Amino acid sequence: MSTTETTYRSVGVDTQTEELGLKLLTEQIKRTWPTAGIGAVKLDIGAFANVIDLGAGLGLAISADGVGSKVIIAQMMENYSTVGIDCVAMNVNDILCVGAKPLSMVDYIAIEEAAPKVLAEIAMGLTEGAKRANVSIPGGEIAQLPDVLRSHKPGLAFDLAGMAVGLVPTDRILVGRDIQPGDAIIGVASSGIHSNGLTLARRVLFETAGLNVRSNAAPLECSLGEELLKPTHIYVREAVELLEMGVPVRAYVHITSDGFLNLPRVEAAEVGFVLDALLPIPPIFSLIQEHGQVSDEEMFLVYNMGVGFCMIVDPAAAEAVLSVVKRHGKEAGVIGHVIRDSERGVHIPQKGLKGVGKEFARV
Structure with a gap:
């Protein structure tokens, strides 16, 4: 096990520099x-x-x-x-x-x-x-x-x-403009790591920990390579069905790079997100965190941590939404709720984390 904390930036993925590059890029393309x-x-x-x-x-x-x-x-x-x-x-x-x-x-x-x-x-x-x-x-x-x-x-x-x-x-067009305090946040389970953070995972698991794709690392029930290769869940059938049913969906949020900090990408002003009932975190994330001494702040910034897709809905519709999602073979649960928050933060009480902008910090 490493005694030095591993970060996405330390393995060559600098998201802050990427943000600057993206800003310069978009300034040009918006002219079209x-x-x-x-x-x-x-x-x-x-x-x-x-x-x-x-x-x-x-x-x-x-x-x-x-x-x-x-x-x-x-x-x-x-x-x-x-x-x-x-x-x-x-x-x-x-x-x-x-x-x-x-x-x-x-x-x-x-x-x-x-x-x-x-x-x-x-x-x-x-x-x-x-x-x-x-x-x-x-x-x-x-x-x-x-x-x-x-x-x-x-x-x-x-x-x-x-x-x-x-x-x-x-x-x-759904952009989360109508989100309001009290709305329910439904988390739909991921299959595992999905398609983000593989560079960090490879550095930690293969170089730092000395494992390989054929390794059987407890508590995984398959080889490490098989776990990392599990396909990203596709959420189309359940998401489209809910829209066609007329369920009061306020927003859909794909939890990819930046993890739960994708939630504030919605257009609603002065709302924050309290995630106080997260789904079980798959063991692949524990392996990465333990072998790389990766902080909670970094893990929740880089990975989906067990939730691949969020649905923000009227709380009265939550049970109906869960029923549809589960009928399509996905695990899901109400993982939190919307609050009024001028900072548009993401709050994870069980980990003592608050995310604003592009980073999580201890509170």
């Missing part, structure tokens, strides 16, 4: 935005997806994402059949967060060598993910980049990303 008519951009940067006005009261939700360094676990395991599910999940789950029904997506595979076995297995995962999300994959792109990509196993390096679209009436 039409302000009215067909093609007008309906939301600002910072939403999980954006919406393009199609006219006649209809909007096209659009988002892009990838699976990050989870592809390295696939290389280590020589199993490429599930990362396609992650690619679909990371995109369609974001589309849900503007109240849209995912419709279709395309993929982009950058690969060191176009090995047929690797591409065929990636396609298997993409197909399975599309089935789970009820979307089509009408096309995509493969780029062979031997001078750009490198792997610990020659020829096997690749990156996988996608872009998804969905449809939403422009008068029903």
Whole structure:
């Protein structure tokens, strides 16, 4: 076990520098935005997806994402059949967060060598993910980049990303504007690590702890590689059903990078979030924390900690929402509630944490 605290920044992922770069990037691209008519951009940067006005009261939700360094676990395991599910999940789950029904997506595979076995297995995962999300994959792109990509196993390096679209009436775009104190926060369980924080996990588990993908590390019920490769849950069926039922959903929030600090991305002003009944934290997170001496503040910033998706709803609808979610095979529970809070903080009493902006701190 390490005696030095490991952070995301210490393993090479500097989210603060990324924020600065993003600001400079968005200052430029926003110059391309039409302000009215067909093609007008309906939301600002910072939403999980954006919406393009199609006219006649209809909007096209659009988002892009990838699976990050989870592809390295696939290389280590020589199993490429599930990362396609992650690619679909990371995109369609974001589309849900503007109240849209995912419709279709395309993929982009950058690969060191176009090995047929690797591409065929990636396609298997993409197909399975599309089935789970009820979307089509009408096309995509493969780029062979031997001078750009490198792997610990020659020829096997690749990156996988996608872009998804969905449809939403422009008068029903969901951004959390109507959230109010007292609303219930429903947490829907993750499958585990999902597709965030794999760089930190690999550094801690493989380099610091000396484990490998074949290790059976208690209390995991499978090998470490199998655990890290578990596909990201797709929340489309339950989320869409709730919207079609007319349930008073205030917001959907995909818990990815930045963990529960994704909650304040909603547009409601002067509200905070108290998470006082978290779902059980999967053991993979305990392993990472113990072997890397990772603080609670860092763990809750980097990882989903057992909750992959949040639904903020009228408290009177909470039981109905839980019933629908569980019928679709997901574990879920009321994990907290909304409060009035000018700082728009995320409060986790059982850990003594308060998150504001882009960091958690002890209180």
